[in-house]
Amino acid sequence: MYQQRQRTHSKTYELHPISIKQIQKGHPWVTIDQYSEKFHPKERFIIASNRHKPFALLIHDPNHKQVRARVWATHGNFQKQIKSFKNDLTARIKTAITKRTKSDYQKERDHYYLIFAEGDNIPGVLVHYLAGEILIQFYMDFWNQYKEFFIQTLTRAINEIMQEDIDFDNIWVQSRSEIKAPAKCSDFNTSFRNIEVSEFGVKYKVTLGKHYDHGIYTDMASIRSRLKDQISKANSLLNLYSYTGAFSLFALNEGVCDVTSVDLSEKYLAWLDENIKLNKQLKSEQHRLMATSTIEALKILKKENKGFDFIISDPPSSSSDGNKKSNALNDYKEVLPLIHNVTNTKGKVLLFINTHKCSLKRFEDKIKTIIDQKKLSFKIESQFYLSQDCPHKKGFPEGSYLKGLLLTKND
Ligand SMILES: C[S@@+](CC[C@H](N)C(=O)[O-])C[C@H]1O[C@@H](n2cnc3c(N)ncnc32)[C@H](O)[C@@H]1O
Known part of the structure; x- marks a missing residue:
């Protein structure tokens, strides 16, 4: 009543x-x-x-x-x-953008989040800055009612605060709430655009308007920055679930002279190859592509007696090798011992889990259990979270979906 x-x-x-x-x-x-x-x-x-x-x-x-x-x-x-909703939204957009202009990471990369949803008090919206292009991702249908207002306010705020010259033609909008469709340009005459973004001295091809994902995971950039010293000390690096190769190119550029990238998708590996070609300073002969499942690749590498100083494993939260569907956390039971086989003594392994459904504590407990049960000589050294342009709120695990554990091999 x-x-x-x-x-x-x-x-x-x-x-x-x-x-x-x-x-x-x-x-x-x-x-x-x-x-x-x-x-x-x-x-x-x-x-x-x-x-x-x-x-x-x-x-x-x-x-x-x-x-x-x-x-x-x-x-x-x-x-x-x-x-006063529109006024308050305008103020929150300005606050989020101003925060970015006061940050250091902009000096090292020209792709970062301008708005990180709940972390910036603008629920259900991500806004990416991608070398002068703006990608707005709406995760809530609520925003459909304010789409035009949002675009206009955001454009004005970016141009004023960042002294940019963003036009309608640079604004891409993607609804991530239902169907898996690419972003659309606000200028309907433009269907897609290839651009280059740069991060820590490396260029990457980004495509807007063609695919559901645009070619680089910006949320990993702050983690790459934290890894700089450790990766540059390695002679060899294995990048499992490499996608378009951001970690592989980062390693090559840091002087790692033997880099292997593994991904199931030939399309992403071709994109990775294009990325290497974009960077004249990188030597493609120091890089090997393996278009197969992580499990298969690890078995092949073991047969070849290969060992790596640094291994990165960043699986999708659920994965399929074409035959069976599985989830990343459970997969580690099989994958981690195989990784162990190809890790050099004193080598480092960075494991990720990319879902809010698993807390860092549960992830760590699971990895410890696997280490104990399979008698692996790994020790957990440190934890990795989203940071810099990806703020998250206390009490909101869904906002800190990406977690990493760095292990060292001790025998
Ligand atoms: C979350 S993305 C990795 C992002 C990457 N680490 C980065 O920062 O750019 C996951 C990738 O895993 C690949 N993949 C999915 N299942 C796989 C499997 N079983 N073996 C190898 N790669 C797989 C997908 O094609 C996709 O490129």
Whole structure:
């Protein structure tokens, strides 16, 4: 009764007690449950209440399969904030961009996040700066209602704050909420564009408008920067699940003279090859491509008696070798002993897990168990997280989806 009356007048809804607790701890999502299912589909904003007391303003995503609403504010007058939404959004966009202009990483790379969703208090939106092109990725249908406003405000803010000359033609928009489609250019006459981004002195080809992913994972850049010293000491490096080779090129450029990249996809390995050719300073004869599954490649390398000083393993959260589907965490049971076989003594192995569904603690426990059970001479040395342009919130594990563990081989 209460909820019905409140919905039409003040858009106030009771939340599930667990959602209330989570939001109070800093978690910004409301998932589907018997409470959030009652949100009226036409409602843009939801004022969430705890025992009839409003305590959060949410933005609503009635079509999302899991996350029904995301927190916009937890303080102040929520009715007023609904009215001032566009102004507040403008202020948040400006804050996020200003933060980037005050950071050092821009000197070393020209691709970084301008907005990192909840980490920048703009839920469900990622904005990439890619050497003068802007890629906006909307993870919530909520933003469809504000798309034009978002684009205009963002463009103005970038041009003012970063002193850029971004035009409509440089803005690419991708909806990541449902169908897997490439980004679209705001100028409908442009269907796709190839550009070059540069990171730590290496150039990479990026393609906008053609594929679902554009060719470089920007969230890994801060991790590459942290690895600089360790990788430059290695003579040989194995890059498993290499994609277009960002780690391989980084290693070659740091002077590693024997680099092997493994990926199932011939398409990505061809792209990797193009990336090497873009960089005249790199020697392609120091690089080997293996178009096969990680497991197969590790078996081949063992037969060849190969050993590596540094190994990177960055699997997709779920993977398929064409025959069977599996998940990255469980795969380590089979993959880690094979990695062990080809790691040189004192060699380093950097393992990643790329899903918010597994915490760093669970990842570490799993790897420790495998090390013990398989009697591997690995020791966990340090942990890696998202950082720099990828801020994340305390109490929000979904925002820190990428975790790494650096191991050393001791025998
Ligand atoms: C998350 S991406 C890796 C990103 C890369 N580390 C980077 O920073 O650019 C995962 C890659 O794994 C590849 N892949 C998926 N399953 C595989 C398998 N079983 N063996 C080898 N590569 C696989 C995909 O083709 C994709 O390129």
